[in-house]
Amino acid sequence: MEGVRGRSLSKPHRVVKPTLSGLGWLGLWIGLLIPAASTEVEIEFDRSIPVSDQAKLRSWIDHAANQLSRVGGRFPIDNATIILHKTDRGRGPVPWARVQRYGGEGIHFYINPHYSEQAFVDDWTALHEFSHLLIPYPGNRGIWFSEGLASYYQNLLRARAGVVSPEKALQDLNAGFERGRKDARRKGRSLAELSPQMWQTRSYMRVYWSGAAYFLNVDVALRQQGQSLDQVIAAFLACCRQQWRRWDEQSLIATFDELSGDTLFQQHYEAIIEATDFPSVQDSYRWLGVQTQGRSLRLDTDDQYHQRRAALLSWQEEDTTKG
Numbered sequence: 001m002e003g004v005r006g007r008s009l010s011k012p013h014r015v016v017k018p019t020l021s022g023l024g025w026l027g028l029w030i031g032l033l034i035p036a037a038s039t040e041v042e043i044e045f046d047r048s049i050p051v052s053d054q055a056k057l058r059s060w061i062d063h064a065a066n067q068l069s070r071v072g073g074r075f076p077i078d079n080a081t082i083i084l085h086k087t088d089r090g091r092g093p094v095p096w097a098r099v100q101r102y103g104g105e106g107i108h109f110y111i112n113p114h115y116s117e118q119a120f121v122d123d124w125t126a127l128h129e130f131s132h133l134l135i136p137y138p139g140n141r142g143i144w145f146s147e148g149l150a151s152y153y154q155n156l157l158r159a160r161a162g163v164v165s166p167e168k169a170l171q172d173l174n175a176g177f178e179r180g181r182k183d184a185r186r187k188g189r190s191l192a193e194l195s196p197q198m199w200q201t202r203s204y205m206r207v208y209w210s211g212a213a214y215f216l217n218v219d220v221a222l223r224q225q226g227q228s229l230d231q232v233i234a235a236f237l238a239c240c241r242q243q244w245r246r247w248d249e250q251s252l253i254a255t256f257d258e259l260s261g262d263t264l265f266q267q268h269y270e271a272i273i274e275a276t277d278f279p280s281v282q283d284s285y286r287w288l289g290v291q292t293q294g295r296s297l298r299l300d301t302d303d304q305y306h307q308r309r310a311a312l313l314s315w316q317e318e319d320t321t322k323g
Contacts, residue, residue, distance in 0.1 A: 105133060159314065
């Protein structure tokens with residue numbers, strides 16, 4: 001989750017580098033560095049996390065960071081700090097997490113270290129939060145864009161990593177869309193209205209999954225032209241991700257369109273931003289050979305549809321920097 005009103009959700013922690021003075025005298029954090037596709041990702045452990053649990057947690061973070069790096073051929077930013085906090089509240093291995101955008105980019109994970117390494121890998125949270133780093137924070141008005149991208153990629157990356165089957169990833173996406181539709185019907189307001197008021201109106205499902213539907217539709221439209229969202233993201237990471245400037249969803253959309261040589265991002269934006277209905281994904285489903293049957297999905301087994309879904313939901317031996 002991104003920070004409220006562009007700020008971190010709680011007071012930032014002081015980062016202590018993994019030096020002898022930091023570890024031996026201050027004793028506040030245990031820090032380690034792991035490579036992630038030519039980028040150093042620094043992991044800071046809350047000292048209450050047992051040393052015996054840290055290897056599996058490093059492996060979990062390494063797995064998520066490297067899966068994200070495959071989207072655009074590199075990790076999105078040159079330096080990232082991942083801070084792991086122990087919590088006994090909430091359910092599952094990662095009850096809560098948040099992205100830090102200011103004072104150095106990174107992610108805070110609030111974890112229960114007693115879970116197994118596989119339980120952490122199976123959890124969706126790390127892939128969601130890491131996916132936020134693909135783009136700069138677009139501001140509160142554009143929170144649908146950021147949360148939508150993260151919600152979309154969390155499902156793609158779980159399938160590509162083999163954590164879930166392609167069929168399960170599509171089912172999870174579809175279940176998210178259904179939650180978004182229900183929230184849209186209850187709210188009866190446009191995405192433009194609800195996105196900057198997401199926290200006050202508790203419109204999380206409407207905002208997150210409308211954004212994910214937007215990215216599915218744009219990704220499919222790009223693939224119909226021989227491109228992909230992965231390729232646009234790769235080009236953005238190469239040219240623009242670390243530019244020192246203020247971004248919003250409009251400037252990101254304009255840049256993505258320029259990089260793809262089309263206006264698909266803008267066209268799909270205009271189709272959804274003022275609408276009170278949830279975005280339709282039926283055209284994308286048809287192209288992928290996906291049919292809805294109540295809450296279930298039926299996948300067309302014809303080879304052309306199978307290949308299209310495989311290109312979306314598995315790692316392909318292609319250069320994502322092309323296009």
